[in-house]
Amino acid sequence: MEKPSFGNDFLGLLVNAYHDSDEKNRISLEDFVAECKTFYFAGQETVNSLLAWIVLHLAIHRDWQEKGRREVVDIFGNQNPHLEGIAKLKIMTMIINETLRLYGPTTVLQRTVIREIQLGKLLLPANIDILPLNIGLHRNPHFWGNDVHHFKLERFAEGIAKATNYTAAAFFPFGLGPRSCVGMTFAMIETKIALSMILQRYTITLSPAYVHSPILILTRQPQNGIQVILEPIHSNA
Numbered sequence: 001m002e003k004p005s006f007g008n009d010f011l012g013l014l015v016n017a018y019h020d021s022d023e024k025n026r027i028s029l030e031d032f033v034a035e036c037k038t039f040y041f042a043g044q045e046t047v048n049s050l051l052a053w054i055v056l057h058l059a060i061h062r063d064w065q066e067k068g069r070r071e072v073v074d075i076f077g078n079q080n081p082h083l084e085g086i087a088k089l090k091i092m093t094m095i096i097n098e099t100l101r102l103y104g105p106t107t108v109l110q111r112t113v114i115r116e117i118q119l120g121k122l123l124l125p126a127n128i129d130i131l132p133l134n135i136g137l138h139r140n141p142h143f144w145g146n147d148v149h150h151f152k153l154e155r156f157a158e159g160i161a162k163a164t165n166y167t168a169a170a171f172f173p174f175g176l177g178p179r180s181c182v183g184m185t186f187a188m189i190e191t192k193i194a195l196s197m198i199l200q201r202y203t204i205t206l207s208p209a210y211v212h213s214p215i216l217i218l219t220r221q222p223q224n225g226i227q228v229i230l231e232p233i234h235s236n237a
């Protein structure tokens with residue numbers, strides 16, 4: 001009898017692995033559920049809060065909002081975003097990168113030290129957890145200059161390598177090394193699609209009710225939300 005297949009998207013591959021006839025390749029129900037939770041959380045919370053912080057910055061920096069919108073309209077007009085056009089979104093990539101630098105959703109990259117190790121000047125004993133913060137490097141004036149805390153898109157005009165002076169550890173919102181984010185490309189595309197569709201339809205102004213109160217609950221989130229005023233650009237938006 002032919003083996004049932006559940007498709008080749010991520011969920012399908014997981015279900016196939018759960019039903020694998022070879023015990024060595026089969027995953028347990030517990031692992032199956034854990035994978036679903038990881039992907040749901042890692043995929044949903046992060047992009048959600050990144051979009052919120054981008055909207056805040058564009059509401060404050062109206063000039064960049066307008067430049068970003070002009071680029072979107074030049075590339076897509078009123079059509080839905082498509083992959084070919086997404087690859088051409090230069091200003092939007094700068095907007096996303098500068099927001100990831102200042103307000104990247106994932107700031108804490110937890111690691112467990114399994115054996116004593118010398119890390120630069122530090123001697124780390126075994127069996128401790130360390131919480132390196134990428135935000136410390138993202139906001140380090142040594143790499144970014146005295147205006148490190150300012151939202152300044154020009155930094156990324158010629159890409160990440162130039163912005164960081166070829167120092168990989170100066171900017172790693174998606175982590176570094178073998179455990180870095182598997183969803184990075186997906187997240188960038190998803191963010192660009194959502195942001196393009198927002199910019200095509202609405203102008204964004206900061207509401208006087210907004211109070212800045214970022215909080216770290218696994219991801220960095222706006223504690224009381226981000227209050228903005230959206231005005232439709234077209235009467236049918």
Ligand code: HEM
Nearest residue numbers: 042043046047050106109173174175179180181182183187
């Ligand atoms: C702006 C969006 C995102 C940011 C900033 C982000 C950031 C990160 C970071 C920093 C890590 C590494 C954590 C570590 O080193 O301990 C990570 C891991 C991970 N991310 Fe993302 N992520 C984003 C979106 C996504 C999306 C959309 C997905 C899935 C669709 C995803 C799935 C994962 C998974 C499964 C891991 C764990 C990888 C592993 O442990 O091997 N992420 N992410």
